[in-house]
Amino acid sequence: MVSLEKHGPWAVVTGASAGLGEQFARQLAPLGFKLVLVARRAGRLEALAADLSRLHGAQCRVVALDLASEGADAALDEATSALEVGLLVNNAGSGYYGRFLRQDRTRFAAMVRLNCEAVALLAHRFAGRFAARGRGGMVIVASTAAFQGTPHMALYGATKGFDLLLGEALAQEMKGTGVDVVTLCPGATATEFQAAAGGTPHAGADAAAVVRDGLRALGRRPVVVPGVANKLQVVSERLLPRSLVVALGERVLRRFDPGGR
Ligand SMILES: NC(=O)c1ccc[n+]([C@@H]2O[C@H](COP(=O)([O-])OP(=O)(O)OC[C@H]3O[C@@H](n4cnc5c(N)ncnc54)[C@H](OP(=O)(O)O)[C@@H]3O)[C@@H](O)[C@H]2O)c1
Numbered sequence: 692m693v694s695l696e697k698h699g700p701w702a703v704v705t706g707a708s709a710g711l712g713e714q715f716a717r718q719l720a721p722l723g724f725k726l727v728l729v730a731r732r733a734g735r736l737e738a739l740a741a742d743l744s745r746l747h748g749a750q751c752r753v754v755a756l757d758l759a760s761e762g763a764d765a766a767l768d769e770a771t772s773a774l775e776v777g778l779l780v781n782n783a784g785s786g787y788y789g790r791f792l793r794q795d796r797t798r799f800a801a802m803v804r805l806n807c808e809a810v811a812l813l814a815h816r817f818a819g820r821f822a823a824r825g826r827g828g829m830v831i832v833a834s835t836a837a838f839q840g841t842p843h844m845a846l847y848g849a850t851k852g853f854d855l856l857l858g859e860a861l862a863q864e865m866k867g868t869g870v871d872v873v874t875l876c877p878g879a880t881a882t883e884f885q886a887a888a889g890g891t892p893h894a895g896a897d898a899a900a901v902v903r904d905g906l907r908a909l910g911r912r913p914v915v916v917p918g919v920a921n922k923l924q925v926v927s928e929r930l931l932p933r934s935l936v937v938a939l940g941e942r943v944l945r946r947f948d949p950g951g952r
Contacts, residue, residue, distance in 0.1 A: 694910075
């Protein structure tokens with residue numbers, strides 16, 4: 692369970708301008724966390740900071756940054772170096788719907804940099820800071836897409852598989868250091884993700900509930916899949932032949948790919 696004593700006083704939340712990241716900030720502020728809000732859209736971050744200050748008296752810093760750009764991890768480390776950061780919510784990420792060969796490969800590098808490289812570099816920088824002070828926590832946001840190949844969003848699923856394997860390993864490595872690591876694997880969630888990824892709009896879980904599950908699992912278990920249906924999906928996938936799981940997944944994901952029919 693997240694705690695101000697163990698994981699505070701400052702929390703860095705990447706991707707705080709929308710969706711799950713905004714929810715993380717909204718749930719951490721009333722617990723007394725001070726917040727570093729990170730994303731590209733500064734206006735959104737400023738508005739959120741003003742809201743959290745008004746509602747909870749939360750102290751916030753805004754860092755407008757493209758995490759897919761070269762040196763972004765160093766810039767965020769530097770921007771927070773004077774703060775006692777105890778929690779990193781490694782959440783910013785983006786998707787891309789479409790059959791692989793129909794996709795624009797000039798978009799691939801930025802997605803891999805954001806979903807994989809930035810997650811790993813920030814994990815290394817901040818977990819190092821936490822280990823040096825003997826306490827801290829990190830949430831890595833992967834996806835249920837991490838558990839099997841995801842036709843019609845093949846590269847995205849691969850990036851989330853990277854996040855899951857990284858987070859799982861770090862949770863084990865950090866045992867005994869005072870640093871908790873949890874990898875949160877949401878299924879479809881109602882955020883701006885689907886629109887940004889070029890997907891057909893479809894229903895998703897409540898972002899607040901997903902975030903609550905993630906914060907509750909910190910320090911308790913290495914991986915959390917929020918929601919009963921998602922848990923059942925992940926468990927049943929372990930029992931079925933992998934080729935069948937991927938083929939069934941394609942039938943679902945094809946419906947969300949506007950060019951997939
Ligand atoms: N929603 C779902 O169905 C779902 C399911 C499973 C996993 N996830 C994962 O959940 C995480 C959060 O996604 P979400 O659903 O909350 O999506 P979202 O509503 O689209 O929010 C994405 C956040 O990431 C930020 N971001 C995107 N590109 C960035 C960049 N280059 N540099 C810095 N920040 C960037 C966005 O801010 P700016 O645009 O202002 O930069 C925004 O704050 C992602 O890792 C995603 O893979 C989502």
